[in-house]
Amino acid sequence: MPGSSPLSLDDVSLLLVWTAIAIYALAFVAYAIDLARRSAMAVEVKDRELVGAAASGRTTIGQVREQERAAEAALNAPPSQRPRLMWARIGTSLTVLGFLFHLGGDVTRGIAAGRVPWSNMYEFSLTGTLLIVAVYLAVLFRYDLRFLGTFITGLVVVLLGGATLAFYVEIVPLMDPLKSVWLVIHVFVASLATALFALAFGLSVLQLMQARRERKAVAAAEGEAVKAGPGFLRTLPSAEALESLAYRFAILGFIFWTFTLIAGSIWANDAWGRYWGFDTKEVWTFVIWVLYAGYIHARATRGWRGSRSAWLSIIGFTAVIFNFTIVNMFFKGLHAYSGLS
Amino acid sequence: MSRRSSDDVAVDPLRPSDHMDSTDEVTQPALGFVGWMRWGWRQLTSMRTALVLLLLLAIAAVPGSLVPQRSADPNGVTQWQVDNPDLYPVLEFFKLFDVYSSPWFSAIYILLFVSLIGCVIPRTKHHWKAMRALPPRTPARLERLDAHRTEVVELAADADAAADAEAAIGLAERQLKKAGYRVQRYDSRGSFSVSAERGYLRETGNLVFHGALIGVLLAVGIGGGLTYTGQSVIIEGRSFVNTLLDYNSFNPGRFVDSDQLTPYSLTLDRFDVTYVPSGEQGGGQAGDFAANLTTQLAGEQPQEGVVRVNHPLDIAGDRVYLMGNGYAPTLTIRNADGDVVFSESVPFLPQDTQMTSLGVVKVPDGMPEQLGLVGFFYPTQVQRADGAYASSYPALINPVVTLEVYQGDLGIDDGTPRSVYTLDTGDMDKIAGRGVDEAPTIELAPGEEADLPNGLGTITFENEAPASTEGYDGSVKRYVSLSVHRDVGAPWVLAFALLALAGLLAALFIPRRRMWVRATPSGHTLQLTYAGLARGEDPTLDAAVDQVAQRHAVQLDDVLSARGGASTGKVD
Numbered sequence: 001m002p003g004s005s006p007l008s009l010d011d012v013s014l015l016l017v018w019t020a021i022a023i024y025a026l027a028f029v030a031y032a033i034d035l036a037r038r039s040a041m042a043v044e045v046k047d048r049e050l051v052g053a054a055a056s057g058r059t060t061i062g063q064v065r066e067q068e069r070a071a072e073a074a075l076n077a078p079p080s081q082r083p084r085l086m087w088a089r090i091g092t093s094l095t096v097l098g099f100l101f102h103l104g105g106d107v108t109r110g111i112a113a114g115r116v117p118w119s120n121m122y123e124f125s126l127t128g129t130l131l132i133v134a135v136y137l138a139v140l141f142r143y144d145l146r147f148l149g150t151f152i153t154g155l156v157v158v159l160l161g162g163a164t165l166a167f168y169v170e171i172v173p174l175m176d177p178l179k180s181v182w183l184v185i186h187v188f189v190a191s192l193a194t195a196l197f198a199l200a201f202g203l204s205v206l207q208l209m210q211a212r213r214e215r216k217a218v219a220a221a222e223g224e225a226v227k228a229g230p231g232f233l234r235t236l237p238s239a240e241a242l243e244s245l246a247y248r249f250a251i252l253g254f255i256f257w258t259f260t261l262i263a264g265s266i267w268a269n270d271a272w273g274r275y276w277g278f279d280t281k282e283v284w285t286f287v288i289w290v291l292y293a294g295y296i297h298a299r300a301t302r303g304w305r306g307s308r309s310a311w312l313s314i315i316g317f318t319a320v321i322f323n324f325t326i327v328n329m330f331f332k333g334l335h336a337y338s339g340l341s
Numbered sequence: 342m343s344r345r346s347s348d349d350v351a352v353d354p355l356r357p358s359d360h361m362d363s364t365d366e367v368t369q370p371a372l373g374f375v376g377w378m379r380w381g382w383r384q385l386t387s388m389r390t391a392l393v394l395l396l397l398l399a400i401a402a403v404p405g406s407l408v409p410q411r412s413a414d415p416n417g418v419t420q421w422q423v424d425n426p427d428l429y430p431v432l433e434f435f436k437l438f439d440v441y442s443s444p445w446f447s448a449i450y451i452l453l454f455v456s457l458i459g460c461v462i463p464r465t466k467h468h469w470k471a472m473r474a475l476p477p478r479t480p481a482r483l484e485r486l487d488a489h490r491t492e493v494v495e496l497a498a499d500a501d502a503a504a505d506a507e508a509a510i511g512l513a514e515r516q517l518k519k520a521g522y523r524v525q526r527y528d529s530r531g532s533f534s535v536s537a538e539r540g541y542l543r544e545t546g547n548l549v550f551h552g553a554l555i556g557v558l559l560a561v562g563i564g565g566g567l568t569y570t571g572q573s574v575i576i577e578g579r580s581f582v583n584t585l586l587d588y589n590s591f592n593p594g595r596f597v598d599s600d601q602l603t604p605y606s607l608t609l610d611r612f613d614v615t616y617v618p619s620g621e622q623g624g625g626q627a628g629d630f631a632a633n634l635t636t637q638l639a640g641e642q643p644q645e646g647v648v649r650v651n652h653p654l655d656i657a658g659d660r661v662y663l664m665g666n667g668y669a670p671t672l673t674i675r676n677a678d679g680d681v682v683f684s685e686s687v688p689f690l691p692q693d694t695q696m697t698s699l700g701v702v703k704v705p706d707g708m709p710e711q712l713g714l715v716g717f718f719y720p721t722q723v724q725r726a727d728g729a730y731a732s733s734y735p736a737l738i739n740p741v742v743t744l745e746v747y748q749g750d751l752g753i754d755d756g757t758p759r760s761v762y763t764l765d766t767g768d769m770d771k772i773a774g775r776g777v778d779e780a781p782t783i784e785l786a787p788g789e790e791a792d793l794p795n796g797l798g799t800i801t802f803e804n805e806a807p808a809s810t811e812g813y814d815g816s817v818k819r820y821v822s823l824s825v826h827r828d829v830g831a832p833w834v835l836a837f838a839l840l841a842l843a844g845l846l847a848a849l850f851i852p853r854r855r856m857w858v859r860a861t862p863s864g865h866t867l868q869l870t871y872a873g874l875a876r877g878e879d880p881t882l883d884a885a886v887d888q889v890a891q892r893h894a895v896q897l898d899d900v901l902s903a904r905g906g907a908s909t910g911k912v913d
């Protein structure tokens with residue numbers, strides 16, 4: 001950046017992005033405190049119940065189910081009737097604030113470049129993480145997923161912070177192959193799919209933790225005393241409810257990913273003269289598509305529903321992140337648009 | 342969440358026996374050959390096998406992204422062989438340089454598609470029947486279903502309870518029908534009910550999706566055989582004729598008749614490109630490539646056409662792509678007698694983004710011995726600190742060509758095909774260039790002439806710009822490399838892919854559900870039960886049952902009072 005000249009629009013953009021990262025980091029802290037407080041709250045409630053029950057100090061599967069039912073009702077409650085979790089509210093407010101700065105950073109970058117702000121690695125990260133936050137905030141209107149807040153803000157801080165440190169490039173004119181409407185459509189839809197897969201991933205992880213807790217509780221009922229994972233799990237819905245929610249996001253993501261694949265092929269046919277050539281990036285997009293098709297199948301296959309299918313969702317998202325980072329940076333291929341040298 | 346209960350759930354739609362929704366346990370194989378075959382087929386077409394094959398397919402696709410593939414990157418494979426001479430044969434044995442046409446990769450996807458066909462055909466048959474069948478009988482105990490609601494309606498004292506019940510069900514039937522359900526009445530003496538089903542399109546969508554995948558595979562396979570691609574280089578002012586002769590390389594599919602190409606010609610009138618001025622962000626970056634062509638189909642008027650990146654030119658069912666470009670310095674060589682023995686624009690291959698380019702000239706005749714020249718072309722020549730030349734900008738600011746001269750046997754007389762871009766110096770001696778004391782490397786700017794060593798003659802770097810031009814603009818001709826493709830399968834692949842997408846949307850988002858409403862009269866009350874059953878994922882089933890009940894309640898009063906037997910409110 002030229003030191004003497006006044007702030008360019010791109011500098012402003014960068015400033016906004018760093019501000020957004022700082023605010024997301026604060027939101028992460030607030031959400032983390034919320035989870036910790038949920039544990040404490042859950043313990044209090046349990047203690048109160050147990051005084052009357054004079055129980056042994058262990059959680060039975062019955063109690064677990066009771067907690068889960070309450071949590072599931074809370075999950076589906078409209079925003080006005082949600083439990084008043086102060087720190088979760090602070091977390092969400094900060095996330096919204098961070099999102100506004102983030103949006104500002106993204107839009108100014110686009111204006112400064114005179115094109116859509118998703119044409120190199122830095123810009124993909126900028127817009128991709130923006131969509132992750134946008135999808136998360138939009139979903140909050142329908143489901144109370146604030147327990148995913150730490151995951152979402154943490155992920156965004158890492159991805160956006162890492163990208164700004166490692167991938168930032170100054171604005172250069174677009175290379176010819178990128179001058180296409182398909183850049184606008186294909187990359188945008190891929191980012192949208194990624195955001196949905198991220199949500200599904202977070203829920204699948206929680207599903208596995210919750211399933212473990214349920215198993216432990218069943219075992220505990222048979223006399224084993226065990227600690228069953230972090231306390232905040234007590235305020236989360238059942239593994240099954242988490243699974244079906246994860247599935248809903250995954251299938252939406254899958255639809256968008258299918259579209260990404262088709263749009264990418266149309267573009268490849270215009271740019272390179274073939275719609276499919278097993279270029280590295282194409283291979284990974286295909287692998288991810290097949291993995292999620294596998295996940296959808298697993299959900300409908302006896303013996304695979306539940307934890308096994310959750311692992312497929314986790315592997316799928318790992319492949320998405322791998323495709324975006326490692327494949328872009330280190331694999332040789334025609335998709336040489338990271339803008340890094 | 343999918344809710345399963347009652348016994349008729351598994352009956353249709355027919356799904357593989359280990360589908361979540363089916364109730365029949367995987368059965369033991371009946372003994373005997375036919376039994377085993379049937380068992381094997383059942384295994385192959387089970388959900389578990391499909392899943393395992395899908396995961397295998399995902400894993401099997403990965404190595405092709407780690408190791409260069411012959412189809413996408415043949416030079417990468419050669420380079421890999423040079424770098425890892427010991428490992429190369431091992432990987433070659435496992436076809437790791439041709440993963441996507443290897444037997445093991447093919448085995449996986451062929452099995453998967455056999456499984457798919459084995460899965461789709463019986464389900465299609467079954468679905469066809471199911472779409473014609475009536476909604477099933479109302480289950481005896483609707484309260485056993487997960488999603489249900491019961492209302493009790495108080496009737497007027499003089500009401501005919503049975504007739505009111507019938508009217509209530511009549512209303513429910515009309516409402517469900519309007520909401521897109523297929524309905525069937527099941528009335529018996531003591532109770533009246535309507536059974537309704539909707540969302541057949543979900544299973545249709547699923548079958549269309551899986552069927553379209555088969556379509557994609559077929560279109561790719563058959564289309565591949567009818568496809569050809571060919572590459573050609575055209576220098577400004579020259580033409581290309583669409584015959585096998587004029588292609589530098591040509592890859593026909595299995596069913597392509599290479600002698601039957603559509604006759605047309607392309608003439609490169611001008612190649613345009615713009616470069617970001619040096620000093621700016623991204624200085625030297627090239628863009629706005631455009632090959633301006635005159636196209637001529639046999640027996641028609643010539644037309645103008647442009648080929649750009651992302652915008653191929655369509656001609657006679659072929660598509661013409663711009664794959665590369667470069668400089669083609671025009672060189673003239675005269676022998677000692679002053680006769681022209683060579684005069685051509687020679688395409689030089691770009692080596693870097695500043696268009697430092699490498700080219701070869703071969704002079705087979707007219708000289709005492711055959712001559713070969715290897716040259717570099719620098720559009721903007723600069724001297725680096727170590728003395729070597731480089732190009733600092735891709736446009737013609739300070740164009741220079743440097744040439745080393747070899748004399749001897751070009752090795753082309755016996756008909757061995759040689760690339761025009763490489764010189765085999767095995768049987769030749771260097772007579773000018775680095776390391777030759779008497780004759781250093783020849784250096785020429787456009788319009789300049791130099792002597793060849795040993796009094797062999799002269800070489801001229803022709804200036805192609807019109808005489809009045811200032812600077813070196815246009816002094817060197819440009820060439821483009823074009824790729825001509827015919828791919829009759831592609832539109833079909835796209836059509837099937839879009840069909841798959843449409844099927845997928847239906848399969849994932851249309852709820853398939855059954856709904857029942859039953860009215861049981863008893864004395865002066867009417868007990869109304871509403872119940873729903875999801876077929877597959879249906880997160881909104883509860884809400885749907887509530888909605889049916891609510892709509893029904895809203896109009897029920899009117900219906901009943903119209904009959905004269907006004908109800909007097911409800912008790913739950």
Ligand code: HEM
Nearest residue numbers: 293296300356357386387388391456457460547550848877
């Ligand atoms: C080329 C390989 C395959 C792919 C990419 C694939 C993909 C999918 C996808 C994306 C879905 C979810 C959408 C829907 O419900 O229609 C699905 C569902 C389904 N697939 Fe496949 N499939 C493949 C092969 C098979 C095979 C071989 C079978 C037979 C065993 C099969 C049976 C099913 C069934 C029964 C469902 C419905 C699942 C449910 O009830 O939710 N699929 N498949």
